Amino acid sequence: MAWDEEYDTVSVGSGIGGLSAAITAAEHGAKALVLEKFELLGGVSALSSGQLFPGPNHLAEAAGIEDRPEMARQYIDHLGQGQAMPEIRDEYLSGSRECLLFFDKIIGIPMQVIQGLPDYYYPSVPGSAPEGRYVEVRPFAASQLGDYQKKVLISPYGLYYSYSTSSEWVEMQQGGESLRSCIQRHVTNDERCAGAGMAAAQVLAALNRGVNLRTSTEVIELITDDNDGRVIGVVARDRAGTHRIRARRGVILATGGYDWNKPFVRRFDGLPDTGSMALPTVTGDHIVLASKLGVIPMPSRVPSQSPIFVGYKVPTELIYGIKPSYRLLVPGQPHSMIVNRKGKRFSNDSFYPDVVTKAARFDGQEDGMVNWPAWLVFDQRMLDRKGLLPVLAGQPLLEGMASSAQSLSELANEIGIDGNGLQQTVERFNCMCSNGVDEDFQRGINPWGRLMAGDPKLKNPNMAPVSQPPFYAVRLERVTMGVPTAGLPTDQNGRVKNAAGDVIDGLYAVGNSSAWMDWGGGFNSGIAGMRGLLYGYRAALHMTAF
Template identity: 55%
Template sequence: MATQYSDTYDVVVAGSGVGGLSAAITAAERGARVLVLEKLDKLGGVTALSSGVLWPGPNPLSESLGFEDTVEEAQAYMNTISRGLAKENLKLGYLATSREAIHYFTEKIGVELQVIRGVPDYYYPSVQGSKVEGRFLESKPFPGKRLGKWADKVLTSPYGPSFSYVTGTEWAASQTGQGNIVECLQRHVQEDERCGGAGLSAALVYAALQRNVEFRTSTALADLIVEGGRVAGVLVEPVTSSSGGTATTNGTANGNGNHEKAVRLQARQGVIMAMGGYDWRKDLMQAFDGLKDSSTMVPPTITGDHIVMASKVGAIPIPARLPGQSPIFVGYRVPGEVIFGHPSSRLLLAGAPHSIIVNRQGRRFANDGFYPHVVEQVTRYGSQMTHMPHWPAWLVFDQSMLDKYGLAPTYPGQPLPEGLAIQADSIKELAERTGIDPAGLSETVERYNGFCETATDPDFGRGTFPWSALMVGDYRLKNPNMAELTRAPFYAIQLVHVSLGAGTAGLQTDEHGRVLTVLGTPIPGLFAAGNSTAWQDWGGGYSSGVAGMRGMMYGYRAALHMTADGSPKL
């Protein structure tokens, strides 16, 4: 007996981040009737909470400004970062498809992007093929008023206006004394000019609305419907969700709910899953990332539904980024702050002057002026594989850091939220209160302060990466990432693992975004994009802008394949 559908679409997209919106726009531009489902009550997904950066490698926008770059140089950079773990055909296709997608969305769709000026590659100049500028793109400030009645339906960051109302170019300029970030922030907020990920999300939602894409917020993709051996539709159900609270469904993605209010929708040309990662599934975080306890900055709607549903039609998630830098970062919990209805955490971009990061022995163990090195080391097991020698870890700093630079959610000169840090009048007392080895911490601080006199770090090379010097350093110092810890009181915060929606594992896909079975064959009618997919093209590497670019390019490619001739596609 044929399935009875409440409505028929050509393409159904689950998720409204950059991957889902790029797919929806491309399919609609080619004449498809498109529906986007979003579990949260607002559009934009994790993209709207992010920096919104794109890393396409060589691209027409940078070339128009005179930046010289080649595919060979970008490929050399990717080869080093991927550590040999990338899938060859996808790695080779990343740069070509990224370039094609950037051209399509700027020239055909009208999304206004710009080069982030003054920002180098993460690993410049130490990695072959890295560039000092020109590889990072972002949305131009997008006026919220252009969205009309949809303006309040597109997410901006609940972590503060600086996340949604400052461009990367403005931040970089302010970090070198060439601009006033406060004035930029005030201007954008007053005009509701959205920047970063919020700006990119707003621009993509606007483009989708212009092409008659339909949206259903507070709606979950609860299950896939298979007919004739292909994914032919979806079961969707309402969600009790709020961008300020939790999200629950009447049923569940594993099929154990009653689905009393669920409806069936036909998807003639296919379904695209672009639902983010699995941050709120503690069992999956432990299984894929080896973490029993972690925190996240993403909405509680990011629950790995794509993994559950795709597994029922023959797909399995693969951990495509181990070994290598984990996409799970470090940060700290903020007592008393509630975001998305839950106690909040904040990401730490290590490297502020007057601060160091130490292990329980009180020893530095990484270039703590460059967060990727810290992340690598805190997730590394010891030689006997029985423990992580550098975890737990602590951020240790003095009053000068607070006064000069602040620590989110507080601004420079403001006191920290009560309970955030342990405080003491001496380094020895601080160690005793935290459980850090007092002798080790005292020796480490004394040694580090000696390095600050010459502005060099012979132990770990702190301050040698221009990216980190720019993003978290102080240009007025000889070494932007180094200054001594001498001014009491002293503080310590125990770090936690913090995820941002980009998990280690994801669904295996081909160059068209088709979800593959464990045997490597496409599942007819099922596609994926964004953080729902495994990072097979970047293997074990990570850089800002890659997650967003992968979302855009695979959403674009999936939609092209699905709508090639208007008929159902494998």
Template identity: 65%
Template sequence: MTWDEEYDIVCVGSGVGGLAAALTGAENGAKAIVLEKFNVLGGVSALSSGQLWPGPTHVSEEAGIKDDPQDAQAYVDHLSQGFGDPEVRKAYFARSREAIRFFTDKIGLELEVIKGLPDYYYPAVRGSAPEGRYLETKPFPAKKLGEWASKVMKSPFGDYYVYTTSNEYIASQIRGGESMGACFHRHIAADERCAGAGVAAALVYAALQRDIQLRLETKVIDLVIEDGKVTGVVARDSKGTKQIGARSGVVLATGGYDWRPDLVRSFDALPVAGNMTMPTITGDHITMAAKAGVIPIPSRSPTQSPIFIGYGVPSETIYGRQSSRLLTPGHPHTIIVNSKGHRFANDSFYPDVATKVGRFDGQEDGMPNWPAWLIFDQNFVDRYNLLPNFPGMPLPEGMAVESNSLHGLAEATGIDAAGLAETIERFHGFCKTGVDEDFGRGTVPWGRIMTGDFNLPHPNFAEIEKAPFYAVKLQRVTMGVPTAGLPINGNGSVINASGAVVPGLYATGNSAAWSDWGGGYNSGIAGMRGVLYGYLAALDMTKGKGS
């Protein structure tokens, strides 16, 4: 094969997984290139909260937090629910710890513990922890990027996603820290990027320091396979098509398949879904790997995938179509109900709601909890509101059904009026005691911190009493973490349909099947898997020593 260009490592996609692989390779002497299909760098990682969940690490230990890896192992084993590869999952903590040490000490990534943020299922699940297992990057000064600052993604869903950290949010919620508004304006003034945008900026900066080639608006359209080994890619940009050689290997880090409705329908069991990813997330890894005899596999039930609940905003256009927004439920003055007007889940903890809306029951007309609605009053709008609007602003046009009475709201939406009235009356009783006798609202610390108002006697409870009343019909919303992906082994090598390694082909992040973790989810795991398997793939290609 005659190559137009040749490198040791070719990374397809510039999210945390692709950048992690390129940086690890470069640190071990490899010549690396990152090819990004979109017009800015960062991938879905840049749109995220930027959290990493590696379990116990030197970062948490240096913060004075004691943790037992065996406890963390018990927690993830419970979450797996029998899915995934136990041996690969067992290696997760040792190798994640190693990878975090590498990225802090060798790459210069400034990570800190998100203090006060518990595991999703703390304290109910054995081995869960009250804090210490989540990490995030410190705010990154964009000026360090120079002309590349405009080439690294900032969320199109608003500056709120770019200029606040999880640490600041937790501090403002439970420790009386600086207000989120003050944090927001301070970071904007300094152009310090936080969360996923901060991770992307920090990793791109590290890549530039190591002379890693970064190409934008470059679509990889094919793998080059010679004698059964992946030896390069065919890429297309505005100047035409090139054949780019990969002496050591190709890393597929293209994300999920959110913009492929057929794949979302087939793998995630969602006939209709909104999404919050960029339009380049079209399952390219699946298309390309098929040439090498690779079949994507689901590693869990779709109901166990982190497919969120959210809502559409008809008046807002992002990426050329009506936007969808994530809902983190549980704010005071709100409940979630089905068409019978009944609550059906702990509606202060999104994983419980997301699971229950997908319930199928042949004796109850199929899906008894779908469609579902968020019900709230004017107090919620005045004090909390739904993005993209802030407290006190009117709701975006066309987003909600509005009525001056709860009965009128029920009639306008088709919700059973008697059922809704009964539910709200019962909920108001819980608001007085702070005890949800039906679904345990407010009992999960993670959910209470995320959406509770700690100025109230019971943070997740307040009555729905002030007219006008509103109903927002909920959507299922994907955020780049799919049910299916390419099967990999512990080094990130892709496995074909015969169970054999495809030489020269690797996958990381959301392109890789969750065959290590299996069933459950905890925020920060998707990002950490990107870092981990990008790191391990590059070590395997370079036979590097890691940390």
């Protein structure tokens, strides 16, 4: 068979999983290639918060934070609701510790523990911890990349996403340096943070190890050996045409989710209409490629825990040439609430996992989706003090973002919900704000939600009255961010399995291209990123072991 090029490993996608595999393979002597469909490197993970959730780790221990593996196992078991296989869970925790040590000490990607950031469900869930289980990259000086400085993604959704760390956010909430000051300092020095910082650090690590990085290159076919079915290469297409590239050790599918493939979103997630903040090239290529080899994508076993967020449209904003754009909502801002068509609150609307779960409630054929559609309702004070991205505090909302009125009844009529229900809900909420206790949905009881959206100066950081006109309502949307419900079934080394459960030699899937099934369906920020880093690492170790 004639080949245009030959490599040991080929990563299809340049997110955290694809780069992790390429860096690890190169460190172990392999000749590695990364093919990225988008015009810039970094994938969806470059647009993320960059948080990793490894469980107990050496960085936390160095900071004097105590943790025990048995507690982390208990927490993960709760997230998975009995679906996680114990051996996969244990391998995740032990492997994450090993993987972090490798990238921190051997590869030299500087990371830090996010002190003061609790697990999602701390303290209400057994095994949860008040801090120490989240890790992030330190601010990374992009000038180190040389000619690649402009070839690595930063978020198009605003400076906040790429030039501030979670550690700085926590410190700001506790009275430290303002986030605006941090952002200005990082922008001035082009010090990239969060997912953008991890992407930049990984690209530098890859370049230093001779990894070949290509953008605007789409993989359109997997090549198999006619004798045994092993995957031995890919057909890639770029501006110059198609190329047959041999992969002597294996091909790693790391293309992310399928956000912009509407039939896939409808089929796997049961959502006929969603928006996305993912790259426009995230279209489920891994599913299309692997399906030709008899691979059936597998869904999460706990669909209500799938990380499909709530957010909103920004009709006048143009991102990636797609209009309108969408933003994720981190609910719980003071002077705001989330209501259904009856004008009623239905969740702990300071904690997005609870909002997402309750918004998806189906209450029989007669009532259907009782809490969807839903609206974010807020007053002028929220807009003045917090804003609503991309609108900063004190600025007017962009055209088409929200409906507004001088009274709650007028607002309800404008958006078509029950006016009496909204009036009663707001009156009760405002009354509860006086003592800072939400007797209905325990808003503000979750430390994670208080840190992410609250005002520490308030009695309850997430509660303040909705009372100063004009009043606003934003219709919420389901918004994806590259973390899908379905993915390719794999073993503990990332090897893809076909419909019969047999491993396909030479084919691996990592990160959001792989299914969560055996791990368990539960979700906690940082797990998606850690899975990408870990299984890219493990896949490369497996490929280079022979």
